[in-house]
Amino acid sequence: MIQRILAILHARNLEFLRDKATLGWNVAMPLLLVAGMAAIFSGGDRASYKVALVQAEQEINTAAHPYLETRYFDFIAMDQEEAIQQVANHQLDLAINLNSGTYWINPESPGGYFAERLLEASSEEGAWLRQPASGDPITYVDWLIPGILGMNIMFSCLFGVGYVVVRYRKNGFLKRLKATPLRPVEFMSAQILSRLLLAIFVTLLLYGATRLLLDIRMEGSGLALFLVAVLASISLVAIGLAMAARVTSEELAGGLLNLVTWPMMLLSGVWFSLAGAPQWVQQLSNIFPLTHALTAARDIMLYGAGFADVLPQLLILAGITAAFLTLGAALFRWRGA
Amino acid sequence: MATAKSVPPILAVRELVKDYGPVHAVRGISFDVPRNCCFGLLGPNGAGKTTTVEIIEGVTPATSGEVLYEGRKAGAQFRQDSGVQFQTAALQDFITVRETLEMFHRLYRRRADIDQVIADCALEKLQKRDNRKLSGGQRQRLLLAIALVNDPKILFLDEPTTGMDPQARRNFWELVERIRARNKTIVLTTHYMEEAQALCDEIVIMNEGVIVTQGAPDTLLKAHYKEIILELPEADLAELPAEFPFSTYRRNGLVEIHTDDANEAITRLSRAGAPLGRLNIRPFRLEDLFLDLTGKELRS
Numbered sequence: 165m166i167q168r169i170l171a172i173l174h175a176r177n178l179e180f181l182r183d184k185a186t187l188g189w190n191v192a193m194p195l196l197l198v199a200g201m202a203a204i205f206s207g208g209d210r211a212s213y214k215v216a217l218v219q220a221e222q223e224i225n226t227a228a229h230p231y232l233e234t235r236y237f238d239f240i241a242m243d244q245e246e247a248i249q250q251v252a253n254h255q256l257d258l259a260i261n262l263n264s265g266t267y268w269i270n271p272e273s274p275g276g277y278f279a280e281r282l283l284e285a286s287s288e289e290g291a292w293l294r295q296p297a298s299g300d301p302i303t304y305v306d307w308l309i310p311g312i313l314g315m316n317i318m319f320s321c322l323f324g325v326g327y328v329v330v331r332y333r334k335n336g337f338l339k340r341l342k343a344t345p346l347r348p349v350e351f352m353s354a355q356i357l358s359r360l361l362l363a364i365f366v367t368l369l370l371y372g373a374t375r376l377l378l379d380i381r382m383e384g385s386g387l388a389l390f391l392v393a394v395l396a397s398i399s400l401v402a403i404g405l406a407m408a409a410r411v412t413s414e415e416l417a418g419g420l421l422n423l424v425t426w427p428m429m430l431l432s433g434v435w436f437s438l439a440g441a442p443q444w445v446q447q448l449s450n451i452f453p454l455t456h457a458l459t460a461a462r463d464i465m466l467y468g469a470g471f472a473d474v475l476p477q478l479l480i481l482a483g484i485t486a487a488f489l490t491l492g493a494a495l496f497r498w499r500g501a
Numbered sequence: 502m503a504t505a506k507s508v509p510p511i512l513a514v515r516e517l518v519k520d521y522g523p524v525h526a527v528r529g530i531s532f533d534v535p536r537n538c539c540f541g542l543l544g545p546n547g548a549g550k551t552t553t554v555e556i557i558e559g560v561t562p563a564t565s566g567e568v569l570y571e572g573r574k575a576g577a578q579f580r581q582d583s584g585v586q587f588q589t590a591a592l593q594d595f596i597t598v599r600e601t602l603e604m605f606h607r608l609y610r611r612r613a614d615i616d617q618v619i620a621d622c623a624l625e626k627l628q629k630r631d632n633r634k635l636s637g638g639q640r641q642r643l644l645l646a647i648a649l650v651n652d653p654k655i656l657f658l659d660e661p662t663t664g665m666d667p668q669a670r671r672n673f674w675e676l677v678e679r680i681r682a683r684n685k686t687i688v689l690t691t692h693y694m695e696e697a698q699a700l701c702d703e704i705v706i707m708n709e710g711v712i713v714t715q716g717a718p719d720t721l722l723k724a725h726y727k728e729i730i731l732e733l734p735e736a737d738l739a740e741l742p743a744e745f746p747f748s749t750y751r752r753n754g755l756v757e758i759h760t761d762d763a764n765e766a767i768t769r770l771s772r773a774g775a776p777l778g779r780l781n782i783r784p785f786r787l788e789d790l791f792l793d794l795t796g797k798e799l800r801s
Contacts, residue, residue, distance in 0.1 A: 335591030
């Protein structure tokens, strides 16, 4: 069994590595994207201010305080610990607790300065207790890089495996393999391993490049981050295999894969935080493996989370992997209908 | 001492049926494939022979019926022991001939000497060539080599010489003969009747999902025909002689005269003034048998 998996794995790796155009694009595209994003967003321009309202309820009652009616301000309900952390990292301009009359500000934050001035202007003198929350700023690039790494893994794993399996089925290579002792689970394992190696290699390359070129934050455990990348890759390959389990048309495969990738790209927090999004959107985003992968990656890279902290996300990714591998194996056909 | 009749077949097909919706591709056929022979499965397009052979190979499921290998339902052991050369099969891009063979080689427990397979199939000079850069004949030789990497006991060849030039086809036949000489069983599907006649010890002719006839080619021809064929171009025999008591057919620009008395037929033609410079006398062939049994041309 192992021998057969290794045989398919080796041949698939050779095929991919010798396809210079595809290989080059797989590496170059995310690098270009990172460079582009860095150039565009590293200035930190933005159109609005973000202020956390420390409360349990998600609904913001703007009548509770005149400050909450300030235009161009996004008010986000959040728990106190997370709010203070984000203020310290310049991700929020201010955090206020109406019940205790306390607000937290990073004295080094320009946005915090203006948000504080407006809070004072809308309140009676001495109404607030000021608490400093210091820390290094988390730039948009710091926040974006895990998203770019995750998005690259997503495209590589879903399309890289899905299209290959459909092409093999369409051109009859799978039919040829069916006439050998190779079993579906062995073929699928080889595809998973091959794509996993590639996805991890490119991710490490990108991670190294961004650390070198953009000096991005890495506060937590590298090993935990590596594990997140591995589980994210396998779960996404498993979804790709399940979607390509019977399809014989690249066009249909493309449509099916886009059906998964677009919502994931928009709702998993690749480009922007969903903290201010409606509750149902946040709940919907939890069905995507990328959401959990990015949450774990950002917790590790930006806030120094360790293995135990991201264990829930790792378990969810493992569960998604098991579910889609089972589904893919059940649906898999060597030939089309 | 066991007689040839008592040796169980290597492969037995029993009541095989394959339906594609309302289309009945294979209609309950049964036959045995004797061991160590070249067994031909012949038929026109749509006869059901490719469906039949793919069911035997295990790449297409049957609607009903069974395939027995060495007396047991064909399964994992059959896959280990069989080699398959599909008429067309895509191979991975960017992989060389040798790497392709090595990959398939590693899928089996039972393995041939890969260098010997390469030599047998005359692929020595192509070992480092990318699969995409092979000619049609070279590709067919590689597909055959893939089918041989596990030193198969039973080898399936599906239209193996389609698209080959006459010389390449002859070379391929010699290769098949050498393989058969190693006590292998070969199941050959082909459109080329001369190929079947040259290689096969036993044939099955299929038409519209059923077996029309089965047996050794010579035996079948002797059983069906006591006559020989005189062929003349139609231009040389626009009208038949007045008294001409032989069956005649016009096919492909030729007049065929079926007779058991060639001298008499030639004498009558000569008396009628027909030019005989282009007269061809030949025995009945498998192609004639097929035509007579099914009324269809074999080649598409």
